[in-house]
Amino acid sequence: xxxxxxxxxxxxxxxxxxxxxxxxxxxxxxxxxxxxxxxxxxxxxxxxxxxxxxxxxxxxxxxxxxxxxxxxxxxxxxxxxxxxxxxxxxxxxxxxxxxxxxxxxxxxxxxxxxxxxxxxxxxxxxxxxxxxxxxxxxxxxxxxxxxxxxxxxxxxxxxxxxxxxxxxxxxxxxxxxxxxxxxxxxxxxxxxxxxxxxxxxxxxxxxxxxxxxxxxxxxxxxxxxxxxxxxxxxxxxxxxxxxxxxxxxxxxxxxxxxxxxxxxxxxxxxxxxxxxxxxxxxxxxxxxxxxxxxxxxxxxxxxx
Amino acid sequence: xxxxxxxxxxxxxxxxxxxxxxxxxxxxxxxxxxxxxxxxxxxxxxxxxxxxxxxxxxxxxxxxxxxxxxxxxxxxxxxxxxxxxxxxxxxxxxxxxxxxxxxxxxxxxxxxxxxxxxxxxxxxxxxxxxxxxxxxxxxxxxxxxxxxxxxxxxxxxxxxxxxxxxxxxxxxxxxxxxxxxxxxxxxxxxxxxxxxxxxxxxxxxxxxxxxxxxxxxxxxxxxxxxxxxxxxxxxxxxxxxxxxxxxxxxxxxxxxxxxxxxxxxxxxxxxxxxxxxxxxxxxxxxxxxxxxxxxxxxxxxxxxxxxxxxxxxxxxxxxxxxxxxxxxxxxxxxxxxxxxxxxxxxxxxxxxxxxxx
Numbered sequence: 001x002x003x004x005x006x007x008x009x010x011x012x013x014x015x016x017x018x019x020x021x022x023x024x025x026x027x028x029x030x031x032x033x034x035x036x037x038x039x040x041x042x043x044x045x046x047x048x049x050x051x052x053x054x055x056x057x058x059x060x061x062x063x064x065x066x067x068x069x070x071x072x073x074x075x076x077x078x079x080x081x082x083x084x085x086x087x088x089x090x091x092x093x094x095x096x097x098x099x100x101x102x103x104x105x106x107x108x109x110x111x112x113x114x115x116x117x118x119x120x121x122x123x124x125x126x127x128x129x130x131x132x133x134x135x136x137x138x139x140x141x142x143x144x145x146x147x148x149x150x151x152x153x154x155x156x157x158x159x160x161x162x163x164x165x166x167x168x169x170x171x172x173x174x175x176x177x178x179x180x181x182x183x184x185x186x187x188x189x190x191x192x193x194x195x196x197x198x199x200x201x202x203x204x205x206x207x208x209x210x211x212x213x214x215x216x217x218x219x220x221x222x223x224x225x226x227x228x229x230x231x232x233x234x235x236x237x238x239x240x241x242x243x244x245x246x247x248x249x250x251x252x253x254x255x256x257x258x259x260x261x262x263x264x265x266x267x268x269x270x271x272x273x274x275x276x277x278x279x280x281x282x283x284x285x286x287x288x289x290x291x292x293x294x295x296x297x298x299x300x301x302x303x304x
Numbered sequence: 305x306x307x308x309x310x311x312x313x314x315x316x317x318x319x320x321x322x323x324x325x326x327x328x329x330x331x332x333x334x335x336x337x338x339x340x341x342x343x344x345x346x347x348x349x350x351x352x353x354x355x356x357x358x359x360x361x362x363x364x365x366x367x368x369x370x371x372x373x374x375x376x377x378x379x380x381x382x383x384x385x386x387x388x389x390x391x392x393x394x395x396x397x398x399x400x401x402x403x404x405x406x407x408x409x410x411x412x413x414x415x416x417x418x419x420x421x422x423x424x425x426x427x428x429x430x431x432x433x434x435x436x437x438x439x440x441x442x443x444x445x446x447x448x449x450x451x452x453x454x455x456x457x458x459x460x461x462x463x464x465x466x467x468x469x470x471x472x473x474x475x476x477x478x479x480x481x482x483x484x485x486x487x488x489x490x491x492x493x494x495x496x497x498x499x500x501x502x503x504x505x506x507x508x509x510x511x512x513x514x515x516x517x518x519x520x521x522x523x524x525x526x527x528x529x530x531x532x533x534x535x536x537x538x539x540x541x542x543x544x545x546x547x548x549x550x551x552x553x554x555x556x557x558x559x560x561x562x563x564x565x566x567x568x569x570x571x572x573x574x575x576x577x578x579x580x581x582x583x584x585x586x587x588x589x590x591x592x593x594x595x596x597x598x599x600x601x602x603x604x605x606x607x608x609x610x611x612x613x614x615x616x617x618x619x620x621x622x623x624x625x626x627x628x629x630x631x632x633x634x635x636x637x638x639x640x641x642x643x644x645x646x647x648x649x650x651x652x653x654x655x656x657x658x659x660x661x
Binding site: 005252 | 340341342343344345349459465490491492493494495496498499500501502503504505506508509510512513524525526529543547548656657658660
């Protein structure tokens, strides 16, 4: 039973982890894209539709990644090229995505979807206790782990990662050094969109293989909060996502066991836990300042 | 919103055919306010199915319009008023939270008919209320669950602790107890009407704790899918969810609003519309059970028998029934009255969960 519970937690945490990891890279480059929820829901509807029409879950996943990136490109064009307000543009992207996905997905409501099957390695997946947990989950779970390793390595061990962080911390200096600030930010935003699209596909292809309007149910916003929660560090996002998933699933189990705690309080637990950790983190002001990308959310126009 | 072109064409045709008779007058305009998107495959979806049936049956004599995802509260009043001004003859407001807004607007537009779903306020003669006795279906589900469960425990995914939901849990339990007095129900409150991911998680948690039947009072098809994946049985909600669990769904409580909508719009057309307070169940066709399947014939027969018994007048809330703490609620043969049911805020005996308040 414990194994099954842990797998459920991993399933709850994975979409948050993927979306938050994308947004982390975006914010590290100094851009605040509040459109995660919108890109995510577009990924969910596209992933479902393509998978349903072609019968291939993987094609759905790739389509979702592309659409997420395309939506992010729209954000990039507005916020980076036309230098619109990032907060307003991101919010608009979310509203637009929620509306558009509902319209596009209308004919897919009430259809069972195609599910991405968990992997199976003969021998390993059958090991007691750890078999299914380590070697028998859905493929995107492993993608989320690889993504974390990749992002952590890229940001802190490569030259390109250093450039991206430089752009996020001080775009004027980076520009003076000859770094293409806007170009790097475009790439970061595209990456963030692709991740959000993938996270959306996770919902409509792995988590609950179906399409219904508004099925992301606010997970994009939780992903945004996780980035702050993690103080812009990749591995802390993993911790945050699993803490959130763990508390969410744990409270359901507590209810089913008949623990005499009011269910409203239990339901609020994941959010309370997030707030408590946020408060603890921001107590040390210097540490917070050190990690926050200094140019976050500030517009940049070269040579002005 | 198939209005203009079709309606014009129809008017033209009728005009030629029955030149100058009353038939050529404008179609009746019926307007609907939904709380969710019509794509939720649950509550609002089923209301919209009712509207589609209305369009089909009354054809060109009716014109429909709808607004979806209208928040309960101040926005609702604006939306309803907009409909009232735009020439709607009858307006259906399909969520509990529209109650006060509906009555307020109704006072300002005495010539427009208003129909409010699941509420109880009728401040003006042009306001009716309508609702369905879903608990009748839940009682039948309880009977089936107790017959089908080997673990003798069912999982119940609930939304919010409001009377409607509590009534459902109690009816389910009473149905189950009529077969097996020791039957158990594990209740998990999702605190949402609609979040496929969370509903799926709740189903997984319940199954991990040993239930082998899942029933839900939340709106998505996710629990059904999880039950199918884990190879146990489940009940659908609001619509027939058989496509999501061909070998899983035992039956589903299907909300059928269509017949009522047809009847009420016809009444407007005939000039016979009057204020009513309708709470319909099996007998009135408001609550329909999806086909009984994935169960042995004897269970099927018992389910049908139970349904027929309710249709011919048996009330699931007939004593003797004790409250959760063991104190008597209904004496032998005593039947709960409607106001008590509509305000139900306590569990019946045998439920382990502590009711949130």
